[in-house]
Amino acid sequence: MRIFGLVQDSIVDGPGFRFSCFVQGCPHHCPGCHNPDSHDPAGGREMTVDEVAKELLKNPLTDGLTLSGGDPFAQPEDCLALAKIAHKHKLNVWAYSGWTFEYLRDQGTQAQRALLEEIDVLIDGPFILEQRTLALPWRGSRNQRVIDVPASLAAGEAVIIPDER
Ligand code: SF4
Numbered sequence: 001m002r003i004f005g006l007v008q009d010s011i012v013d014g015p016g017f018r019f020s021c022f023v024q025g026c027p028h029h030c031p032g033c034h035n036p037d038s039h040d041p042a043g044g045r046e047m048t049v050d051e052v053a054k055e056l057l058k059n060p061l062t063d064g065l066t067l068s069g070g071d072p073f074a075q076p077e078d079c080l081a082l083a084k085i086a087h088k089h090k091l092n093v094w095a096y097s098g099w100t101f102e103y104l105r106d107q108g109t110q111a112q113r114a115l116l117e118e119i120d121v122l123i124d125g126p127f128i129l130e131q132r133t134l135a136l137p138w139r140g141s142r143n144q145r146v147i148d149v150p151a152s153l154a155a156g157e158a159v160i161i162p163d164e165r
Pocket of ligand 1: 027028030069097
């Protein structure tokens with residue numbers, strides 16, 4: 001898989017200590033994107049899923065895996081394999097995507113849908129510069145939602161996880 005960067009002990013990409021896997025490649029090109037160098041699918045560096053998983057499992061204090069980018073749903077097969085390894089080791093899995101939950105569920109490829117079904121929490125939608133905020137946890141613009149994916153798939157509609165006060 002193509003990787004933009006790996007971060008141990010992140011506290012900004014979800015709750016607890018997280019291993020953040022920033023994948024390389026994003027088709028959304030949101031104006032104001034914080035990681036423009038991650039857009040080119042040919043950029044970054046090549047790593048095997050096993051190599052990334054080895055980094056993921058290095059720190060016993062890690063609470064979960066966050067798939068970010070780039071867009072993890074642009075490399076759904078490899079991200080699915082990594083998410084499965086995380087779950088096997090009792091780590092929760094969060095993911096960011098510029099596609100919405102409804103798009104991935106209804107119009108995504110089979111591989112994207114399979115990845116969606118392996119995610120615990122999805123932060124969805126593109127970064128919209130006009131809706132930029134620093135006030136909301138985990139996301140960069142107000143349109144983005146923190147979605148409980150298993151509950152949403154069961155309910156047939158996006159189930160939003162409320163912000164803690
Ligand atoms: S989806 Fe994320 S990585 Fe992709 S262009 Fe938008 S903000 Fe940047």
